[in-house]
Amino acid sequence: MAQNDYEAVDMVLVGAGIMSATLAVLLKELDPSIKLEIVELMDSGAVESSNPWNNAGTGHAGLCELNYTPEAADGSIDIKKSVTINTQFEESKQFWAYLLEQGSLGSPKSFINPVPHLSFVRGEKGIAFLKTRFEALSKHHAFEQMEYTEDRETMAQWMPLMMPGRDPNERNAATRVMAGTDVNFGALTKHLLDHLSKQPDALIKCNQKVTGLERSGDGWRVTIKHTKDGSTRQLQSKFVFLGAGGAALPLLQKSGIPEGEGFGGFPVSGQWLRCDNPEVVKHHQAKVYSQAAVGSPPMSVPHLDTRVVDGKKSLLFGPYAGFSTKFLRHGSLMDLPLSVRPNNIGPMLAVARDNFDLTRYLIKEVLQSEEKRIETLRGFYPELNPADWRLEVAGQRVQIIKKDPKRGGILQFGTELVAAADGSLAALLGASPGASVTVSIMLDLIRRCFPEQAKSEQWSNKLNTIFPAMSDVLATDAERYREVQARCDRLLQLTEPEMAQAELS
Numbered sequence: 203m204a205q206n207d208y209e210a211v212d213m214v215l216v217g218a219g220i221m222s223a224t225l226a227v228l229l230k231e232l233d234p235s236i237k238l239e240i241v242e243l244m245d246s247g248a249v250e251s252s253n254p255w256n257n258a259g260t261g262h263a264g265l266c267e268l269n270y271t272p273e274a275a276d277g278s279i280d281i282k283k284s285v286t287i288n289t290q291f292e293e294s295k296q297f298w299a300y301l302l303e304q305g306s307l308g309s310p311k312s313f314i315n316p317v318p319h320l321s322f323v324r325g326e327k328g329i330a331f332l333k334t335r336f337e338a339l340s341k342h343h344a345f346e347q348m349e350y351t352e353d354r355e356t357m358a359q360w361m362p363l364m365m366p367g368r369d370p371n372e373r374n375a376a377t378r379v380m381a382g383t384d385v386n387f388g389a390l391t392k393h394l395l396d397h398l399s400k401q402p403d404a405l406i407k408c409n410q411k412v413t414g415l416e417r418s419g420d421g422w423r424v425t426i427k428h429t430k431d432g433s434t435r436q437l438q439s440k441f442v443f444l445g446a447g448g449a450a451l452p453l454l455q456k457s458g459i460p461e462g463e464g465f466g467g468f469p470v471s472g473q474w475l476r477c478d479n480p481e482v483v484k485h486h487q488a489k490v491y492s493q494a495a496v497g498s499p500p501m502s503v504p505h506l507d508t509r510v511v512d513g514k515k516s517l518l519f520g521p522y523a524g525f526s527t528k529f530l531r532h533g534s535l536m537d538l539p540l541s542v543r544p545n546n547i548g549p550m551l552a553v554a555r556d557n558f559d560l561t562r563y564l565i566k567e568v569l570q571s572e573e574k575r576i577e578t579l580r581g582f583y584p585e586l587n588p589a590d591w592r593l594e595v596a597g598q599r600v601q602i603i604k605k606d607p608k609r610g611g612i613l614q615f616g617t618e619l620v621a622a623a624d625g626s627l628a629a630l631l632g633a634s635p636g637a638s639v640t641v642s643i644m645l646d647l648i649r650r651c652f653p654e655q656a657k658s659e660q661w662s663n664k665l666n667t668i669f670p671a672m673s674d675v676l677a678t679d680a681e682r683y684r685e686v687q688a689r690c691d692r693l694l695q696l697t698e699p700e701m702a703q704a705e706l707s
Contacts, residue, residue, distance in 0.1 A: 208436035213238040214424050216412055216453060217446030218247030220387050220637050221630055223394035225443055225644045227306075228297070230401050231668065232648075232661045237403040239437065240395075241410035241426055243449070244532065247395045254388040254511045255474075256531065256597030258489075258518065261383030262635035263291040265345070266319035266491040269503050271335050279331075279338040287635055288344045289673035290642035292687060297641045298390070299693040300668045306397040310694045313390040315510040319382030320360060320490045322374065322582075328493060329375040336377050343680035349378045363486040364506070367584030381687075382489060383696065384510050387637045415442065415456045421626060422457075441651065444629035448530045448600035452541055454629040459622045465631065466546040466603035468553065468613055469528060469538055470564070472596035474520040475579055479590045483508075483515050490582070502563065506582045519579050521596060523567045531598050546603065549611025553603050557613055599633035619643060625651035642673060 213229065215222040218240050229236055240247075264270050264284030271279050298314070301307045323332045329352065339345040351357060352375045358365040360378050368374075398404045413434070414425030421440040427433070442457075444450040448469060454462040477483060491505040507518045527538035542550065576588050602614040617632035617639075628647050630636075636643075645665075648656050655661050676683045691697050 208423065208438045210438045211237045211239050212439065213441045213443065214422070214437055214439040215240045215443045215445060217444070217449065218242035218244075218391070218395060218406060218408070219445060219447060220391045220394075220640050221445035221643070222443060223247065223391045223398065224297070224640045225445065225647065226398050226404065227301070227394050228641070228644055228648070228668075230398065230404060232664050233655070234401070235403070239405040239407065240398075241412060241424075242406070242408045243411050243429065243446070245408055247391055247406065247408070249532070253597065254386045254509070255476075255594060257387060257637065258505065258507055258521070259384050259386060259509050259511075260319075260489055260505075260507065260638070261291060261314065261385045262287055262638035263319070263382065264288040265348070265379040265382050266321045266377070266489060266505075267503065267635075268321055268323075268331075268335070268491060268493055271339070273331055273334075277330075277334065279335045281335075281338050281342060284339065285342060285344060285677050286673070287639060289676040289683075290639040292676050292683070292690070293645070293669060293673050294638060294641040295690040295694060296669050296671075296686065299690040301394075301397070302693050307390075307393045310696075311513070313386045313393060314694055314696065315384050316380075316696045317382050317384040317508045317510070318360075318378055318380050318488045320379075320488050321377045322357075322361065322364070322490050322492050323376070324372060324374055324492075324581075326373060329373060331493075332375045332377060343683050344677070345379070347379055347381060351376055351378075361486070361488060361490060363482070363583055364490065376490075378488075381691070381696070384489065384508060385638070386511055389512075412453060412456075415453060416458075440626065442627045443647070444627070446530075448528075448533065448537070448598050450629045450631055451600060452537065454620060454631070455541065455543060457622075457627055457629075459620075459627060461620050461622055462629065463543075463545040464549055464605035464611075465620065466550040466553070466611070467538070467541055467600040467631070468603055469526055470599045470601060471524040471526045471528075471531075472520065472599065473522040473524060474518045474594045474596055475522075475575060475591045476594045477517040477519075477590045477592075478514075480515075482587075482590050483517050486517055492582070502567075504578065504582065506579075518594075519582065519591075522570065522575055522578075523564055525564045526598065528598055531595070533598065549603050549605050552606070552610030553613045556609060556611075560613070600631070602632045617643060619647055619650070621647070621650050625653070645669075645672075 215226055222240050226238055264287040270284045271281055336350040340348045357376050395406055399406055409429045411427045411429050413427045416423050422442045424437045424439055426435050444453045451467045487508050489507045494502045509516045509518050527535050602618055603611055604614055606612040617636050619630055621628040628651055671682045671686045
């Protein structure tokens with residue numbers, strides 16, 4: 203290939219999932235003249251983590267996820283993470299509402315539906331925790347609609363599938379927020395990509411594998427191999443975003459930026475039990491989250507969920523974790539071994555040393571029988587019929603391993619944006635609550651990688667149009683929060699959950 207045999211673009215985004223699709227659409231809104239290309243390994247976008255059956259589809263808003271509100275030694279509850287995730291999800295809703303107003307996303311029902319979010323606990327210790335959590339959260343305007351009950355009849359109304367057949371001596375408590383959502387991130391991604399494909403200077407190319415990533419002038423030379431015909435091409439880009447899910451880590455390592463040193467990945471596979479029987483499904487219209495077993499990691503929090511995919515309702519229970527050395531569901535078993543580098547082997551060994559509980563948990567999950575999985579589900583749904591449920595394989599999650607000055611390395615649950623000092627490259631690592639707060643992550647990327655443009659009048663005015671209130675304002679201004687949420691819920695058709703659920707039943 204000749205030295206100048208390449209195409210020049212402003213931006214290359216690797217991976218056609220919710221992250222790249224969101225960033226690309228947002229950037230084209232800020233500057234329509236940007237020339238960008240999304241390259242995707244698979245035959246189409248939203249095949250890996252964004253696929254609706256590869257994730258729980260929870261619109262994470264801190265309403266029901268008990269691991270977002272840790273309990274301190276003195277019994278108090280820290281609500282900061284729940285408030286942050288809640289207001290960031292409201293940022294996502296503002297972006298989607300804006301695009302709906304522009305006629306760019308089709309029907310909101312195709313990707314977001316109102317589903318109440320509940321928390322459910324058993325035993326005196328669980329009840330004490332949930333009550334304290336409710337008292338702490340309900341004082342904040344983002345959670346003022348939260349309800350709490352220890353009354354079995356009320357719980358039977360909230361969760362009609364879960365209460366019959368339960369031990370009458372078992373003590374339970376629950377909270378409910380009607381304003382929860384189920385999000386089909388696969389459908390949303392496809393809407394975004396479809397909208398993007400109609401824009402000038404925006405290409406989406408599939409069956410493309412990035413095989414080279416090296417500094418070139420003030421940007422990056424990206425070498426791409428076509429996985430079907432074997433042909434190779436190069437792009438010269440001013441900016442590169444690595445939004446390829448689990449594959450972002452190997453690509454970050456390939457870039458060689460110093461900010462990426464020390465990072466490793468710990469892949470965790472997932473499975474669900476799924477029910478499509480309409481006679482069962484119609485009795486459960488909620489996402490019900492409970493507490494992880496003692497000694498289990500945050501990823502193991504069990505939940506029984508209503509899912510709405512292509513207008514059809516199903517139930518999903520899990521997750522059941524497993525272990526695979528693949529970084530993507532369609533990846534290679536060599537992904538983990540090949541990710542080991544001299545600069546991250548220390549943190550990885552430190553994590554292995556300090557996380558025997560996690561190792562034991564994963565081994566136990568891998569060896570778990572079908573009967574054991576059903577027994578776990580029975581704790582949520584005592585009168586279940588095993589014949590109504592089948593096992594589904596979910597997507598791969600690659601948890602972040604990073605350097606730690608005290609322990610050498612730590613396993614971090616969540617997401618992390620890693621950016622080059624000059625802003626020419628950024629990579630998104632990690633997992634939940636990822637998709638729900640994609641917009642906030644991309645806004646952070648824009649501020650870090652395009653600081654001057656972000657301050658410009660053109661970009662500032664457009665951001666103010668798209669986002670009437672950013673998350674920091676939403677967290678502190680109750681009246682503004684209510685105004686913005688009401689407007690977005692109206693545009694997203696989330697204002698009457700019970701009526702909407704009846705239509706889907």
